[in-house]
Amino acid sequence: MTCFWLYKFHKKRKDKKRKEKFFKRNGGLLLQQQILTDQSILEKTRLFTVKELEKATNNFNQSRILGQGGQGTVYKGMLSEGKIVAIKKSKLIDENQVNQFINEVVMLSQIIHRNVVKLLGCCLETEVPLLVYEFIFNGTLFDHIQDKTDEFPLSWNMRLRIAVEVAEALAYLHSATSFPIYHRDVKSTNILLDERYVVKVSDFGISRSIAVDHTHLTTLVKGTFGYLDPEYFQSSRFTEKSDVYSFGVVLVELLTGQKPISSDAETEEDIGLAMRFLLCMEAENLEKILDPQVLEQGKREELTTVAKLAQRCLNLNGKKRPTMKEIATELEIVRMSQKHSTTSETKYQDVQLRKSKAILISDDNYTTSTSGNIMQSSSDAHPLKIHTV
Numbered sequence: 001m002t003c004f005w006l007y008k009f010h011k012k013r014k015d016k017k018r019k020e021k022f023f024k025r026n027g028g029l030l031l032q033q034q035i036l037t038d039q040s041i042l043e044k045t046r047l048f049t050v051k052e053l054e055k056a057t058n059n060f061n062q063s064r065i066l067g068q069g070g071q072g073t074v075y076k077g078m079l080s081e082g083k084i085v086a087i088k089k090s091k092l093i094d095e096n097q098v099n100q101f102i103n104e105v106v107m108l109s110q111i112i113h114r115n116v117v118k119l120l121g122c123c124l125e126t127e128v129p130l131l132v133y134e135f136i137f138n139g140t141l142f143d144h145i146q147d148k149t150d151e152f153p154l155s156w157n158m159r160l161r162i163a164v165e166v167a168e169a170l171a172y173l174h175s176a177t178s179f180p181i182y183h184r185d186v187k188s189t190n191i192l193l194d195e196r197y198v199v200k201v202s203d204f205g206i207s208r209s210i211a212v213d214h215t216h217l218t219t220l221v222k223g224t225f226g227y228l229d230p231e232y233f234q235s236s237r238f239t240e241k242s243d244v245y246s247f248g249v250v251l252v253e254l255l256t257g258q259k260p261i262s263s264d265a266e267t268e269e270d271i272g273l274a275m276r277f278l279l280c281m282e283a284e285n286l287e288k289i290l291d292p293q294v295l296e297q298g299k300r301e302e303l304t305t306v307a308k309l310a311q312r313c314l315n316l317n318g319k320k321r322p323t324m325k326e327i328a329t330e331l332e333i334v335r336m337s338q339k340h341s342t343t344s345e346t347k348y349q350d351v352q353l354r355k356s357k358a359i360l361i362s363d364d365n366y367t368t369s370t371s372g373n374i375m376q377s378s379s380d381a382h383p384l385k386i387h388t389v
Contacts (some may be wrong), residue, residue, distance in 0.1 A: 019050065019125040028124040031102050045109040046121030046132070053077065053087055053123050053130055060089065067189075072128070076135065085120060088131040088203075101129070107179070115169035117192060117202040136200045141250070142188035145257055156297035158197060159254040160306070160335050165199035166191055167328035170247060174240045174324050182238060186246035187227045187260070188253050226260030226272055231318045241318035247327065248313025252277045255307060257291035274314050281311045302334050 031047070056077030057064045064075045072090040079085060108119045123130040138144075141162065144154055154162070166186075173181040183190075183201070190203040229245035232238050249260055252273055260273045280289045286307050287295060294303065309330055315321050322330070 031106070031124070034102070034106055045106055045119075048121055048123040048130070048132055050123055050125040050130075052079065053132070055080070056085065057087060077132075084135040086117075086133045086135045088133065089126075090129050090131065105129075105131070107181070111173070111181075113169055113172050115165045115199045115201060116172070117200045133202065134200075136192040136194050136202070138193040138195055138197065140189045141191040141193060141199075142253075144193060145188060145253055146259065153293065154254075156294050157338070159294065160302075160331065160338065162191075162193075162197070162199055163251055163254055163306070164328065164331045164335055166201060166247065166250065167324055167331055169199065169201040170243055171324040171328045174243070180240065182240060183243050183246075184238060185224060185227075186243050186250060187224050188250050191250065224260075226274075229318070230316055239318055240323065241321045244313050244321045244324060244327070245318070247324065248310050248321075249274050251306070251310040251313060255291065255294060255303070255310065256289050257294070258289075278311065278314060281307065299338075302338055305334055306331070 028047075031045070054060065056079050057075045060075055064077065066074045066076050066086060068074070072088050075087045075089065077085050077087045105119070105122050109121065111119070117136060118134040120132045120134060122132060170183065170186065173183060185203060186201075190201065192200040192202050194200060227246040227249045229238075229242035231245075232242040252258075253260065256273065256277065258273050258276075262271060262273070277289055280286055286304065290303065290307075309322070309327065313321055313327065
């Protein structure tokens, strides 16, 4: 019995030392130092214990895995207070970059934007850092674009709104924070949608902030094939325009409903969506590549405007690409003109419907009348419906 308790004591002591070792190696002391300097950090960056997160994920059970990528594995978990979270188990970080990692954690935890996933905190007691994010229930944009059996397929109105929200989130990161933040992995699988299809940009695993007076980062090339800025790939210089290129690919996905990379059946080679889209634009054959649903629901003028904007985002010369702020503004103008047009058409239809019924009633000498009701869905998921009785 004594041996058992001695074993338990030594094991507990060994586990404690191990946690302390990982905590120091992962930058825990630096984070504590920053918290002492600024107490507000503690309110926004919660330090979780490994015990809390093991309990939340049933010891990181495989059944809790939400997704796996180049930067780590994401698990679904439930905290003791009942809050559902997404827990990202990062891959090993370079010990030389610990300071930068902690600075990024503090910075990202202070980002407050309705279209950016909120970082709730981290755990530094494990071999690799664990990052805890708010959980978004409705999956990724990629899934909704590609799932042709989706109960609520993305209408053109919804796609345009999603494009605006993604652009606004990236514009915020680029220009509205104290230090510009480059996402560096913008893609449709990193764009989540909540239960109301509101955008939440996620996965800042390789994001970096830069000094205000700098214009680029010189780094090892990282990112996702199909979204990677060719200019960055050649020079290793990542600028805000590199995020713009990746956003351009997402915009083309929304327009075409196609995957960023697909295989050519004849040549068995992977062909990038960006290149296929640019070739269609040059040949003035946009209709060939557009999603049939988009072609049916969108007006020619607005589709052309958005397509030309995507073409500018994909310019091989980064300097000729628009900024995210300019993109957000241009997309919002298209969206507002679309809403104005829809409102005008609805009013016109209402007047015509009532006028025609009044004439019908007059001709037939009726003394009572029925009126037409025009009902507009509150959700973009359903088209405008006109009911008559």
